[in-house]
Amino acid sequence: MNLIKNLYHRNKIFNFLGRVLINKKNYLFKSYSRECNKRSELDIFDVRNLSKNMDMYLEDTSPDGALYGIIHWIKKFADIDQIINFNIEHGVYLGDLVRDESLNSIYKGTITFSKYRKKILDKNNKKKNIAIGPYIHYANDYYSKDVINKIKRKNNETLVFFPPHSIKGYKADYNKKKIYDRLDEYKSNYETIMVCLYYKDVNKKLVSYLSNRGFKVVSAGHIYDFNFLSRLKSIINLSDHTVSMSVGTHIGYCIYLDKSHEIISYNKNKFNENNRSFNIVKDEDIKKRGREYQIKFKNDEKEIISHFFNAGNLINNNQLKICNKFWGFDQIKTKDELNRLLLKF
16 A cells, blocks of 8 residues: 555656546546535535545645645635646644655645745755645635624624544544533533534534534535535634634634634643543654654644633734744735746746
8 A cells, every 4th residue: 555655646657547546436427526516505514414425536636635625725716727736735734744745756846834834844855845824715715704694693602612533543532521511611601602523523423412512513524525624714704712622723724714712621720631632643653753753743732732722712912923833824825926836937
């Protein structure tokens, strides 16, 4: 499997054939665009249908670009209808890890969030690495302003919670009673609390549990649905405040969309290391990369946590600075700039 993966990233012919085979295999008798357009009619509260399985479709050469609709929205925003052949970092990266796809590969360079991250990439390769800020900027809102205002009038003051989510090969494991007991403490200030479930975590038992406790369950949809970023944008825009249990890409997206964010723990007054226990696979991956990388990763993580743990519902200057560092708020590009950077060099 690793050999095939390496050939895909390192050989232009194999990359082309791989994309053709994957797309034909997954969408031989159906249309990827039609499936996404069909799902674009679903409400964010229809979590069962939003989370139904989808197969990957490679719109460009980078498999990570196919996640969440990232490459779809970047190219749509820039009005690009051809292959750009850039590796995509699909979320926020902490520490100084540079993946092999950014080094020994056919890609012209790597698209990432921030100038800070770009410098790390530049140190390790001579490719055309590009920082373009938070990708959610380039996605259309799933709902129109009128629809968002209508939902907000119905829900009134709204809190959105992003719980830990499962990843490939590992199911998110956290004390649901404890964290939702903790969320109950917000009910005096927020009429509506929405829990945004990752598609892998949508199941009848959990949805019923949350609904019975008075929470509204929403989802941004499947990882291969290009509407994902668009839905996530509207879910965040429906909020007055957002919370989560750990550091993730969602933090920068919330702050960029001018929605306050705070990290909470089971223990109201102390950040609990068990907040991270739901992602053992990620922790093991960090350990495998050596002590030096662990230290850098943890330092970045602690820096973000220090500005967001129990931070309240106001965005402050320190949060804006830390988000600019990791998410690149000052690196947003215009349509013409994207065209120049991605096509003309």
